[in-house]
Amino acid sequence: AQTVTQSQPEMSVQEAETVTLSCTYDTSENNYYLFWYKQPPSRQMILVIRQEAYKQQNATENRFSVNFQKAAKSFSLKISDSQLGDTAMYFCAFMKGSYNNNDMRFGAGTRLTVKP
């Protein structure tokens, strides 16, 4: 079974600075997908970024980028130029890459606070 570990329950960062959230996962699969979701106080889960394991290039979405280290099974999220609106819970998620599968496994989350 796949497990996803987020070792930082809480983090804080000053507005306009950069912060990195950690995520590691355990799998024997070679083909899979990784995701970061954001859950602001409104509680809606929002997809931030997605990475396909077969792609060596790290995914980027505006101020959000990932550092995907397949051999180390690490998938960290970097938020640049942090904004107050980035304050939220961030969840890392794993999906096995096979036909007929959308089953996602989530980490416990990291609560990020952006301070003015």
Next chain:
Amino acid sequence: DGGITQSPKYLFRKEGQNVTLSCEQNLNHDAMYWYRQDPGQGLRLIYYSQIVNDFQKGDIAEGYSVSREKKESFPLTVTSAQKNPTAFYLCASARDRNNQPQHFGDGTRLSIL
């Protein structure tokens, strides 16, 4: 606007009572999911449905039931057999069953009276 609508936002259950949480999507997505979120934990999968009239148990299905009679709707019933139902419940959908990212509703918070 396309999206996923969960209702109600807050729900209270009495002892021995069944309650049903609504989830409707107008995204024309094939797959739908129910998750439970407890404090300090990630999301845990209760049930999922990849196509109309078909659904599968997730990791924590005991005490819950679902139906998928229409593509747009995937209601979750929390039965009296679920002894610890207090949690935040999230519904999600995905375009199809093949490695598509899931999109979430705003959630329903269920509490025991």
